[in-house]
Amino acid sequence: MASxxxxxxxxxxxxxxxxxxxxxxxxxxxxxxxxxxAVQVYLWALPAINxxxxxxxxxxxxxxxxxxxxxxxxxxKPNTLITTPNSDVIYGLTFADLSKTGPLVIDAPPMLQxxxxxxxxxxxxxPEIDGVQYLGDIGLPGPDKGAGGKYLIVPEGYEGExxxxxxxxxxxxxxxxxxxxRGFFSSVDDLSPGVKAVEGxxxxxxxxxxxxxxxxxxxxxPANALFPADGGYFDMLDEFIQSERIDRDDAYMHGxxxxxxxxxGHTFAPTDRQKELLDLAGxxxxxxxxxxxxxxxxxxxxxxxxxxxxxxHVKTEKDDFMHTLLDEEWRSRETGHTxxxxxVHMFVNHYSISTGMVSAIVxxxxxxxxxxxxxxxxxxxxxxxxxxxxxxxPPAGLFWSLTIYDAETAAGVDAPGQTYSSLNSxxxxxENADGSTTIVVGPQRPEGTANxxxxxxxxxFFSLFRFYGPTQRFFDRQYKPGDFVRTS
Numbered sequence: 001m002a003s004x005x006x007x008x009x010x011x012x013x014x015x016x017x018x019x020x021x022x023x024x025x026x027x028x029x030x031x032x033x034x035x036x037x038a039v040q041v042y043l044w045a046l047p048a049i050n051x052x053x054x055x056x057x058x059x060x061x062x063x064x065x066x067x068x069x070x071x072x073x074x075x076x077k078p079n080t081l082i083t084t085p086n087s088d089v090i091y092g093l094t095f096a097d098l099s100k101t102g103p104l105v106i107d108a109p110p111m112l113q114x115x116x117x118x119x120x121x122x123x124x125x126x127p128e129i130d131g132v133q134y135l136g137d138i139g140l141p142g143p144d145k146g147a148g149g150k151y152l153i154v155p156e157g158y159e160g161e162x163x164x165x166x167x168x169x170x171x172x173x174x175x176x177x178x179x180x181x182r183g184f185f186s187s188v189d190d191l192s193p194g195v196k197a198v199e200g201x202x203x204x205x206x207x208x209x210x211x212x213x214x215x216x217x218x219x220x221x222p223a224n225a226l227f228p229a230d231g232g233y234f235d236m237l238d239e240f241i242q243s244e245r246i247d248r249d250d251a252y253m254h255g256x257x258x259x260x261x262x263x264x265g266h267t268f269a270p271t272d273r274q275k276e277l278l279d280l281a282g283x284x285x286x287x288x289x290x291x292x293x294x295x296x297x298x299x300x301x302x303x304x305x306x307x308x309x310x311x312x313h314v315k316t317e318k319d320d321f322m323h324t325l326l327d328e329e330w331r332s333r334e335t336g337h338t339x340x341x342x343x344v345h346m347f348v349n350h351y352s353i354s355t356g357m358v359s360a361i362v363x364x365x366x367x368x369x370x371x372x373x374x375x376x377x378x379x380x381x382x383x384x385x386x387x388x389x390x391x392x393x394p395p396a397g398l399f400w401s402l403t404i405y406d407a408e409t410a411a412g413v414d415a416p417g418q419t420y421s422s423l424n425s426x427x428x429x430x431e432n433a434d435g436s437t438t439i440v441v442g443p444q445r446p447e448g449t450a451n452x453x454x455x456x457x458x459x460x461f462f463s464l465f466r467f468y469g470p471t472q473r474f475f476d477r478q479y480k481p482g483d484f485v486r487t488s
Contacts, residue, residue: 011028011029011032014028014029031273031277034259034260034274034277035277035280035281035284037256037259037260038234038260038277038278038281038282038285039281039284039285039288040253040256040285041234041237041253041256041257041260041285042233042234042281042282042284042285042286042288042289043285043288043289043340043344044250044253044256044340045233045237045257046227046289046343046344046347046348047120047121047122047343047346047347048119048120048121048237048240049227049228049233049236049237049240050083050121050227050347050348050351051117051119051120051121051176051178051351052119052176052227052236052239052240053225053226053227053228053236054082054093054095054178054225054351055095055119055176055178056225056236057081057082057223057224057225057226058070058093058095058218058223058225059095060223061216061218061221061223062214062216062218063214063216064095064097065096065097065100066094066096066097066101066104066177066179066203066204066205067203067204067211067212067213067214068094068213068214068216069092069093069094069179069181069198069199069201069213069214069215069216070091070092070093070094070216070218071090071091071092071195071198071199071215071216071217071218072085072090072091072092072217072218072219073090073191073195073217073218073219074191074217074219074220075087075088075089075090075191075219075420076091076219076412076420077219077220077412077419077420078411078412078413078414078415078418078420078421079220079221079222079223079414080218080219080222080223080225080411080412081222081223081224081225081226081409081411082223082225082226082351082411083226083348083349083350083351083409083410083411084349084350084351084403084405084410084411084464085411085412086182086401086403086422086466087401087403087412087420087421087422088399088401088403088420088422088424088426088466089182089183089184089185089194090182090183090184090185090191090194090195090197090198091180091181091182091183091198092114092179092180092181092182092183092198092199092201092215093178093179093180093181094178094179094180094181094203094213095176095177095178095179096153096176096177096179096203097175097176097177097243098153098154098155098172098174098175098176098177099175099245101205102205102206102207103152103153103154103155103158103160103205103206104152104153104177104203104204104205104206105150105151105152105153105167105202105203105204105205105206105210106138106150106151106152106153106179106201106202106203107150107151107201107202107203107204107210108138108139108142108144108148108149108150108151108201109148109197109200109201110146110147110148111139111140111146111148111197112138112139112140112146112148112181112197112200112201113138113139113140113141113181113182113183113184113356114137114138114139114142114179114180114181114182114201115136115137115138115180115352115353115354115356115357116136116138116151116153116170116172116177116178116179116180116354117136117177117178117180117352117353117354118172118173118174118176118177118178119174119175119176119177119178119240119244120173120174120247120249121178121347121351121352121353122173122328122329122353123135123136123137123328123353123354123355124136124153124170124171124172124177125170125171126142126143126168126169126170126171127143127164127168127169127170129143133355134168134170134355135328135354135355136170136328136353136354136355136356137354137355137356138151140356140364141354141355141356141359141364141365142168142356143168144168149168150166150167150168151167151168151169151170152167152168152169152170152206153170153171153172153177154169154170154171154172155171155172155175155245156171156172156173158171173247173248173249174244174245174247175243175244175245176243176244178352179201179203180352181197181198181201182198183195183196183197183198184197184398184399184468185426186426187426188424188426188427198215199213199215201213226409226410226411228282229282229283229286230279230282230283230286231275231278231279231280231281231282231283232282233282233285233286234260234262234268234270234278234281234282235268237257237262238262238268241257241262241263241264242264242265244264246264260278261274286348288344289344289348290348290407290408292341292344292345292348293344293345293348293349293370293372293462294372294379294407294462295372296311296341296342296345296370296372297309297311297372297373299341299342299345300315301315301316301317301318301325302315302342302345303318304316304318304321304369305318305477305480306318308480308481308483309371309372309373309374309375309377309483309484310369310370310371310465310481310483311345311369311370311371311372312368312369313342313345313346313350313357313358313368313370314326314330314342314358315339315342319477321360321474321475321476321477322360322475323360324358324360326339326342326358328353328354328355328358329353330342330343330346348410349370349405349410349462350410360475362470362471362472362475363397363469363470363471364469364470365468365470366466366467366468366469366470367395367466367467367470367474368464368465368466368467369464369465369481370462370463370464371462371463371464371465371483371484372407372462373484374386374483374484374485374486375483375484375485375486376486378486379407379460380407380460380461380462380463380484381455381459381460381461382413382442382443382455382456382457382458382459382460382461383443383455383457383458384442384486384488385440385441385442385443385444385446385486385487385488386440386441386442386484386485386486386487387438387439387440387441387484387485387487388402388438388439388441388463388481388482388483388484388485389436389437389438389439389481389482390402390436390437390438390439390481390482391435391436391479391480391481391482392431392434392435392436393435393473393479394425394467394479394481395467395470395471395472395473395474395478395479396425396466396467396468396469396470396471397468397469397470397471398468398469399424399425399426399468399469400424400425400465400466400467400468401422401423401424401425401465401466402422402423402424402439402453402463402464402465403421403422403463403464403466404421404422404441404453404455404461404462404463405421405461405462405463405464406456406459406460406461407459407460407461407462408459408460410462413453413454413455413456413459413461414456415443415454415455415456416454417454418453418454421453422453423439423451423453429450429451430450430451437451438451439451439452439453440452440453441453441455441463441484442454442455442487442488443455443456443457463484465481
């Protein structure tokens with residue numbers, strides 16, 4: 001098999017006749033350009049197709065529309081294939097379509113924590129109040145600050161009357177609206193407070209009487225809400241583009257998309273050879289994205305701490321956790337340019353974004369960190385056994401958790417006999433004499449081990465810590481989780 005350098009040399013050395021390409025050169029370069037454009041489109045469109053795949057996958061279970069919500073009433077289990085879900089809260093997920101409903105009203109009950117994104121995974125733009133610009137947040141991190149209130153979602157360019165005194169108004173750039181609700185509980189033996197919080201929300205079109213939402217339980221029903229890792233990705237992308245309004249952001253990449261044959265109002269009809277190239281590009285793009293994520297700790301300013309493998313979703317300086325270097329659309333706060341590596345890492349393995357997820361306000365939202373490698377810089381593998389130490393008093397006002405995810409699917413590790421692929425501070429974890437908590441992660445429980453997460457031999461995995469309601473100790477950099485240390 002020719003090396004990659006040979007391939008590049010062959011391209012560079014293709015024959016030109018008097019400044020014009022030969023027939024063979026034209027064919028080779030045309031196919032190469034189509035393939036390269038398709039790979040870049042795969043990476044660029046991950047935020048949208050991650051979202052659209054969730055809509056389709058959960059819609060097959062619960063149905064579609066603003067008045068349907070999928071609820072993980074027994075917490076989210078590994079049988080739900082979705083990127084890095086949280087098994088330690090109750091989820092409610094609704095996918096609305098403004099082209100069918102018009103402006104939507106959300107009645108937020110007190111103490112709700114929710115967010116609203118458009119279908120390119122951009123947080124909806126809300127009001128600016130007392131110098132604070134709200135982006136995507138409802139409830140505790142939103143403008144109602146947990147008191148409850150009425151929200152109005154309008155499409156960009158909406159010219160109807162809006163009562164800004166009655167509603168917190170948010171603008172959406174797409175037809176699709178992702179409404180994502182989290183419900184919290186204080187005991188793993190009683191999930192009802194979390195379910196009640198999620199099912200307290202109301203959603204209805206503006207000008208219509210509120211109608212009951214259908215809350216469909218999905219915890220025990222297998223679901224596949226993952227995006228394709230092959231040529232099927234481009235079929236899904238075309239379906240998405242046809243369902244949406246024309247997006248005005250990133251005109252160049254939309255032009256690249258059009259060069260592949262995907263345009264609003266046009267039939268996507270690739271030739272047989274183009275279908276082959278699209279399949280190769282889809283498989284290549286997925287692997288490129290996974291490679292970016294697996295090695296993201298090597299990217300500039302990607303890790304939380306210099307001597308740890310934990311990476312941040314939105315980059316920060318090592319000596320300043322109070323400010324993020326990227327905004328809610330993964331653009332540099334200095335230049336406004338997209339950090340394409342950070343964005344690929346986010347949306348190949350994760351979903352949802354709002355200011356509350358990246359804020360540097362003590363007690364607000366959450367802080368997250370991913371680990372793909374152990375303390376020696378080797379990938380985490382299900383055949384090995386590791387320990388990880390969480391020092392005493394983790395900086396979480398609500399709770400903290402550690403979850404393990406399959407390296408391929410980014411869904412929870414589905415190990416025999418393990419209901420959830422996570423441990424949290426409500427689980428009655430055994431502490432060490434100094435107050436720290438040691439968790440063992442591996443295929444077999446070592447004798448005498450209390451805190452254990454089971455892995456699957458032959459499968460890679462990665463991990464995510466969550467600190468909900470981060471305390472001052474986190475922002476002051478007084479707390480540092482341990483790395484995964486291989487013991488066998």
